[in-house]
Amino acid sequence: MLELNDIEAGYGRTRVLHGVTVPAGKVVAVLGHNGAGKTTLLRVAIGLIKPTKGRVFFDGEDIASLAPNKRVARGMAYVPQGQQAFSQLTTLENLQLVADGRRRGKALIDAQLARFPALEQFAARKAGLLSGGQRQQLAIARALITEPKLLILDEPTEGIQPTIVAEIEHTIVQLAGEGINVLLVEQHIGFALDAAEHYVVLASGFVTHTDQGGSAAVSTVRAAMAI
Ligand SMILES: Nc1ncnc2c1ncn2[C@@H]1O[C@H](COP(=O)(O)OP(=O)(O)OP(=O)(O)O)[C@@H](O)[C@H]1O
Numbered sequence: 001m002l003e004l005n006d007i008e009a010g011y012g013r014t015r016v017l018h019g020v021t022v023p024a025g026k027v028v029a030v031l032g033h034n035g036a037g038k039t040t041l042l043r044v045a046i047g048l049i050k051p052t053k054g055r056v057f058f059d060g061e062d063i064a065s066l067a068p069n070k071r072v073a074r075g076m077a078y079v080p081q082g083q084q085a086f087s088q089l090t091t092l093e094n095l096q097l098v099a100d101g102r103r104r105g106k107a108l109i110d111a112q113l114a115r116f117p118a119l120e121q122f123a124a125r126k127a128g129l130l131s132g133g134q135r136q137q138l139a140i141a142r143a144l145i146t147e148p149k150l151l152i153l154d155e156p157t158e159g160i161q162p163t164i165v166a167e168i169e170h171t172i173v174q175l176a177g178e179g180i181n182v183l184l185v186e187q188h189i190g191f192a193l194d195a196a197e198h199y200v201v202l203a204s205g206f207v208t209h210t211d212q213g214g215s216a217a218v219s220t221v222r223a224a225m226a227i
Helices: 038-046 068-073 093-099 105-115 116-119 132-145 164-179 189-195 215-224
Strands: 002-011 014-022 027-032 053-058 076-079 152-156 181-185 200-201 208-210
Touching: 002 038, 002 152, 014 038, 014 053, 014 200, 014 208, 027 189, 038 068, 038 152, 038 181, 053 116, 053 152, 068 076, 076 132, 093 105, 105 116, 105 132, 116 132, 132 164, 152 189, 164 181, 164 189, 164 200, 181 189, 189 215, 200 215
Parallel strands: 027 181, 027 200, 076 152, 152 181
Antiparallel strands: 002 014, 002 053, 200 208
């Protein structure tokens, strides 16, 4: 599905990524310490940053020159870090912003409310009054209303209470089962590797390790990251 080849990218004259390659896979985990370049890589994937070198393939098509909206139209969705939602709008209104105008908009909202019971329970509550974990679920639900083939998630469990972390992890596994691919930046290495078909470890913008996922990879990755 999504494949990044030999990507160089950064901000202005600062190069952050140095020849990064990410293979396709149902769930692909991008791991690394703070500042390693994980978010930058996701921004390249969705088209917010244009790489200075390298190629981005989606469904076999080279999309490196496509704007983010065109990538979304082709089936990519991006949930940035930080549980973003329109805090003055209710949960339902946040979902309607994306769903209105879509064929089957109401059914798409209902499907996400069924997936995330907390959102159904607090459908009339302003998003600013939801917990961080519920706002994260709302952000994921909004992305899923676009019916993506690939969901790009930047640290979806960061700063979230453990019960909802487990729910979000369950959702990611469920999505893969539904045929939605996931590109995942995640601090919880055990979970990320369990869920991942492939992983890459980034350090200072270089890929230091890459292999198949699975729980057997945990010790290798911990050693690679010195944690
Ligand atoms: N908008 C920006 N402008 C300039 N430099 C940036 C920008 N965003 C990130 N950087 C720099 O790029 C490097 C990689 O940052 P990035 O956010 O991609 O890392 P990360 O692995 O996602 O880290 P974290 O886990 O802290 O989010 C860092 O040195 C960071 O300071």
